[in-house]
Amino acid sequence: MKFMLLINQGTTPLPGTPEWDALSEDEQKQVYADYQAVNQTPGVTPADGRMASPEEATTVRVEKGKTLKTDGPFTESKEALGGYLFYEADSLEDAVELASKIPAARLGGAIEIRPLV
Numbered sequence: 083m084k085f086m087l088l089i090n091q092g093t094t095p096l097p098g099t100p101e102w103d104a105l106s107e108d109e110q111k112q113v114y115a116d117y118q119a120v121n122q123t124p125g126v127t128p129a130d131g132r133m134a135s136p137e138e139a140t141t142v143r144v145e146k147g148k149t150l151k152t153d154g155p156f157t158e159s160k161e162a163l164g165g166y167l168f169y170e171a172d173s174l175e176d177a178v179e180l181a182s183k184i185p186a187a188r189l190g191g192a193i194e195i196r197p198l199v
Contacts, residue, residue, distance in 0.1 A: 084170050084198040085177045091164035093190030096135075113185045120183055125170040136162040164191065168198075 095101035102110065121128040136154055143150045164186060171177050174195065181193035 083173070083177075084168060085174075086196045086198055087167050087169055087177065087181055087184070088163055088194040088196065089165040089167075089184060089186050090192045090194060091162050091186060091190075092192060094164065094186045095189060096164075113189070116183060116185045120180065121167070123169075123180060126180070127168040127170075129166050133163070133165055 093101075095105055097110075105113070120126060139154050141152050141154065143152075169177055169180055171180070174197070177195045181187060181195055184193050187193050
């Protein structure tokens with residue numbers, strides 16, 4: 083089965099923020115190492131590059147034939163999508179195991195797993 087893992091940032095510290103700077107150097111290195119390990123897992127197709135912050139997003143809707151463009155998403159910041167990857171696995175349990183290794187899952191975020199149809 084192929085799954086898409088959506089990484090919801092929540093309160094995950096991001097590089098370049100005071101929250102990230104509050105982590106020890108060892109903790110920062112571990113986060114990078116963990117993401118690298120996840121991306122190198124057989125069956126994983128990582129996203130190409132890091133997503134910009136939700137504040138830099140543009141949302142498009144079409145209402146009554148008119149295209150409407152607004153700045154940013156209409157989500158709570160704790161629900162903002164921070165990244166994604168695809169994973170070819172034998173089972174949902176395998177995808178859950180991989181999701182548990184993504185640093186955002188333990189640092190204040192959450193990982194949503196969706197099977198691809």
